[in-house]
Amino acid sequence: MVQSTLEAPRTRPEGVRSGRQRRWRRSAGRAATGWAFAGPGTLLVVGLSIFPAVWAFLISRTRWNGIAPARDLGWDNYRGMVEDPELWESVRHTLLLTALFVPSSIVLGLIVAIALSQPIALIRFYRTCIFVPFVASAAATGILAGYVFNPQFGSANELLRRLGLPAQQFLEDPKQVLIVICLIALWGQIGFVAVIYLAALQDIPKDLVEAATVDGASRWQVFWHVTVPALRPVTVFTGVWQTITVLQLFDLVFTTTRGGPLNASQTVVYYVYELAFHTQRYGYGSAVAYGLFAFTMLLTVAMILYSRRAKVEAF
Amino acid sequence: MATTTVAPTRRRRRLPFSPWHLLLMPLSLIFVLPLVQMVLTSFMTSADINRFPPRIIPTKLSLAGYEALFAESQILRWLLNTVVVATISIVGHLVLCSLAGYGFARLRFPGRTLGFFAMVATVMVPIQLLMIPTFLMFSRLGIANTLATAFVPWLASAFGIFLMRQFFLSLPRELEEAARLDGCNAFGAFRRIVLPLAKPALATLAVFTLLGSWNDLVWPLIAISDERWYTLQVGLTTFQGTRRTQFELLMAGNVVATMPLLIGFVLAQRWFVASMTFTGLNR
Numbered sequence: 359m360v361q362s363t364l365e366a367p368r369t370r371p372e373g374v375r376s377g378r379q380r381r382w383r384r385s386a387g388r389a390a391t392g393w394a395f396a397g398p399g400t401l402l403v404v405g406l407s408i409f410p411a412v413w414a415f416l417i418s419r420t421r422w423n424g425i426a427p428a429r430d431l432g433w434d435n436y437r438g439m440v441e442d443p444e445l446w447e448s449v450r451h452t453l454l455l456t457a458l459f460v461p462s463s464i465v466l467g468l469i470v471a472i473a474l475s476q477p478i479a480l481i482r483f484y485r486t487c488i489f490v491p492f493v494a495s496a497a498a499t500g501i502l503a504g505y506v507f508n509p510q511f512g513s514a515n516e517l518l519r520r521l522g523l524p525a526q527q528f529l530e531d532p533k534q535v536l537i538v539i540c541l542i543a544l545w546g547q548i549g550f551v552a553v554i555y556l557a558a559l560q561d562i563p564k565d566l567v568e569a570a571t572v573d574g575a576s577r578w579q580v581f582w583h584v585t586v587p588a589l590r591p592v593t594v595f596t597g598v599w600q601t602i603t604v605l606q607l608f609d610l611v612f613t614t615t616r617g618g619p620l621n622a623s624q625t626v627v628y629y630v631y632e633l634a635f636h637t638q639r640y641g642y643g644s645a646v647a648y649g650l651f652a653f654t655m656l657l658t659v660a661m662i663l664y665s666r667r668a669k670v671e672a673f
Numbered sequence: 674m675a676t677t678t679v680a681p682t683r684r685r686r687r688l689p690f691s692p693w694h695l696l697l698m699p700l701s702l703i704f705v706l707p708l709v710q711m712v713l714t715s716f717m718t719s720a721d722i723n724r725f726p727p728r729i730i731p732t733k734l735s736l737a738g739y740e741a742l743f744a745e746s747q748i749l750r751w752l753l754n755t756v757v758v759a760t761i762s763i764v765g766h767l768v769l770c771s772l773a774g775y776g777f778a779r780l781r782f783p784g785r786t787l788g789f790f791a792m793v794a795t796v797m798v799p800i801q802l803l804m805i806p807t808f809l810m811f812s813r814l815g816i817a818n819t820l821a822t823a824f825v826p827w828l829a830s831a832f833g834i835f836l837m838r839q840f841f842l843s844l845p846r847e848l849e850e851a852a853r854l855d856g857c858n859a860f861g862a863f864r865r866i867v868l869p870l871a872k873p874a875l876a877t878l879a880v881f882t883l884l885g886s887w888n889d890l891v892w893p894l895i896a897i898s899d900e901r902w903y904t905l906q907v908g909l910t911t912f913q914g915t916r917r918t919q920f921e922l923l924m925a926g927n928v929v930a931t932m933p934l935l936i937g938f939v940l941a942q943r944w945f946v947a948s949m950t951f952t953g954l955n956r
Contacts, residue, residue, distance in 0.1 A: 392782025
């Protein structure tokens with residue numbers, strides 16, 4: 359997603375020819391200046407992720423509860439993952455959540471962005487309203503959702519009652535819980551997707567749309583043949599971003615259901631949390647985390663490669 | 674619906690009624706009403722909450738939820754902790770990310786490419802992989818169970834460094850070159866010439882760091898078990914166990930935790946969305 363913007367303008371100021379010693383001194387000085395700028399931030403970021411990631415790999419090859427000495431298991435933890443029904447159950451939940459959340463967040467985000475780009479009255483009010491939930495934390499959102507979707511006191515059931523529909527159990531029903539969590543996640547995320555699309559919509563050249571209109575294209579045709587293709591890079595970016603977000607969704611699960619009822623909303627990340635911090639199975643927990651990492655990477659790379667190929671065909 | 678009456682009153686803008694209102698008005702309500710209900714419920718009595726059918730508007734204003742909240746939890750302490758964490762995180766981000774971003778954008782030094790790619794690669798490492806070793810690391814360093822565990826991971830980020838680098842790359846070089854010719858060293862040029870131009874990028878960075886560190890749950894949750902050092906977000910989740918149905922207290926806690934950011938957002942809305950758009954464009 360970031361590669362296209364990585365190349366820096368390289369204008370190497372041609373130095374005056376000088377003795378070896380002076381050149382060495384100058385390059386040492388440059389290194390010192392450069393690292394004085396870039397060093398502290400880079401060291402912190404890299405140190406807090408590469409170092410723990412390597413350590414996690416070492417842990418993942420042991421059986422360890424954090425207190426007793428670790429026992430080396432080789433790849434046993436990774437082999438054990440295959441035969442762990444609870445893991446596969448959480449993989450199924452995670453995939454279902456991804457399949458629900460990613461397409462709907464993109465489609466709804468795009469629709470909302472197009473609606474919010476119309477020059478109509480109250481548009482600023484609408485923008486505020488739709489964006490405001492993004493500011494609320496996952497903890498607050500989860501607690502609020504627990505109230506709104508409460509089967510007894512919640513306003514969701516009250517709304518259904520007024521519409522003459524039967525009351526639901528929502529977060530307490532194993533069959534509905536993932537759908538409700540998806541709705542809650544959408545509530546918080548749509549504004550974010552819409553803002554990204556809003557910016558991209560403003561970048562579509564106006565003459566492109568005008569040319570299509572002059573050629574007799576209907577509004578729908580303009581949307582489908584001009585707007586959507588122009589938005590493709592943003593869509594790929596948002597798709598990858600939302601996929602990574604939902605594969606790692608933890609805090610919303612934690613604050614709404616803690617994986618329940620009957621583990622029906624236990625996602626892979628939540629399973630890692632349970633393994634590590636409730637049952638103190640650090641080794642196996644790290645192995646599962648690595649499994650998810652590998653899967654996320656594969657999926658991300660596949661999506662980027664696919665989009666590249668699709669773009670090559672388009673041009 | 675309200676839209677049909679509102680649109681014509683804005684006569685001076687001569688906007689005809691648009692069918693988009695039929696989509697946007699209900700949608701806006703879906704997005705805002707839960708938050709309105711949160712505020713209203715925080716002022717209800719428990720009798721009002723337990724009424725059937727459920728009420729949206731309280732019959733009388735009650736501060737019982739807030740009284741219980743302040744009396745039975747350390748919410749003010751948690752608020753203070755959160756403010757401290759967010760402030761240190763923002764300062765750390767502004768200093769470290771702008772320095773590193775400038776280094777990677779403008780200075781040439783050995784190891785630059787390697788350092789930059791190592792930094793960008795960290796984005797792919799998921800947080801669940803880091804939870805266990807980071808927790809262990811903090812324990813060994815003796816800072817587990819202190820506020821430091823909540824702000825150290827927020828002092829700098831790959832996202833922030835990348836954002837600042839992209840911004841500095843977009844600035845014309847001539848300004849700094851002129852300053853350098855006038856005898857400024859790299860840091861002088863950075864501080865006097867570049868930083869004043871970077872205000873929009875720095876503002877964006879501050880907004881994102883504020884949102885991220887204020888709302889962060891994972892780090893303080895795994896590393897802080899002493900109630901005195903909870904942040905608001907962790908504190909809120911502890912209510913869920915023991916006070917699951919004490920909705921007036923839960924919602925009062927929610928109001929305390931979200932209102933500072935919500936009010937800030939509504940007041941500085943245009944600027945806020947501009948920040949979001951800014952990063953959207955930069956990606």
